[in-house]
Amino acid sequence: MSEPIVVTKGLTKRYGERTAVDAVDLTVYRGEIYGFLGPNGAGKTTTLRMLLGLVRPTRGHATVLGHAPGDPAGLRRIGALVEGPGFYPYLSGRENLRVLARYARLGDVAVEAALEQVDLTDRAGDRYKSYSLGMKQRLGVAGALLGQPDLLILDEPTNGLDPAGMADMRDLIRALADHGQTVVLSSHQLGEVEQICDRVGVIAEGRLRVESSVADLRGHASLLVRADPLPEAARVAERLVGADRVSVVDGSLRLAARREEAAELVRALVGARVAVHEIYPRERTLEDAFFALMNDMEEGR
């Protein structure tokens, strides 16, 4: 695995009696796209704000690109869009980026490149306050891209975008990662995270519940089989793939198996004179995994 560039240890933020973020340990590696998931109020944005030095942790610490959060040397290598874009409403999109570019000691060439990347050049001369939500969001991402940062921290980057805009944003993020930039993004769009993220962290009630690759979180694919007689079908399946991978759910067999194993299973069942009425693969989506995790949490209370 490549070099870790974001590391938090016991990162905690309390507001009075309320613990917004509770002892979060997360690691983001160079070049990956890390999805930060969680329900509303779970602590995602507070965590991202702590990584950027906007909010000081109550306890614990973090290093981002080898610097303490908020250190100008680190911030200069980070592009961020946290909790919606924030720009001067009376300036055009281009002028807003030029103001940011002055702060970052960048020239107007960087501004035009960023506008080009988010496909906003045509409307860059319009006042920010006249922009649609999606255009504001794209300008926010353009602001984050100024100066080609090593790390992008994007909070809900597709918020307000239409389907085509969302697809463009996914392509952009993927392209950035392909060029070696690291992306940390939070999103409610689980399908989107599933498509573009390498690893995810799931936070709920301030605590990091899971941190793993998307594939590991989704778990194994399964095959669902409607067969008769069911007990005999279960015995055949257990002999074939192992008892620990077979269960009976709602009158069907569920096997933890890939779709490529279906043919062999059907052959075995037919050979044992079991009538196979239906067999179909079922792959757990990230959304399934996310809700299962949330349900486990609810039941564990």
Place this chain on the structure above:
Amino acid sequence: MTAAIRAELRRLTRWPALWVICGTWVLLNLTFGYVFNYLSYQSEGGGGFSAGGTKAQLLADMMPDRSPVILVQGMPMFGGALLMILGALAVGSGYGWGTWKTVFTTGPRRWTALGGTLVGIGLVIAALVAVTMAADLGAALIVSTVENVPVAWPTVSGLAQGLGSALLIGGMWTAAGALLGTLTRGPALSVGLGLVWALVVENLLRGVASLLGPVKAVTDWLPGTAAGSLAGAIGAAPQGEANGTPGVQTILGGGPATTLLLAYVAAFLVASLLLTSRRDVVS
């Protein structure tokens, strides 16, 4: 800091609210300093707008050598209130728009970014004071030409005193507005609180102080008292006198008023910078 100042000047000079506030101040200054006085001077008896003043005194007040006083006399209350709005909006709006969050994640230290804003506004005020002075001198020159009166130019020290006093009073109220914008993290509440303080509370407290001795010990050191006293010390007629201007006082001498104003400017700026550097940015 240079990058922050350049960035802030870029956005401040394109901000319509800045031009509206600055334009309003120049217009008010000319209207109350020259237009109304000249109309009063032209009217029969010469007392139509400035009760108690003689025609000769009215004309003398409109000559170029009085322009530094005209510049400063409106600063303690009306000019100060406008500049406080400017300071509160310049800093407080950044929280409402979310631009502080954007700027702070771009790279500069927080105190550098806010320092850039404060220096930027300071430069704007310096330019505003210079433009107002030029406008006042221009108006005075027109009056002296129209009335065929020999032009009496202000002395260099008089000019410097007027410019410096206006800058100090304006700077103090702007810094007060910036602090309120920082404290309230928004433009609306900071502007409201600032105006109530500058236009109402200080005057009420001074009214109470005339009845209660211990309160006077406090009111003598309020920001408005210092600003009004500096204007009074350079020759503006105090509130209540003939041709007196609201907000002008004679409570403190020029030296103590200047020192107190400088102390307020420093305190307001340091408090703003400390608060901005230490507090969480949650909007």
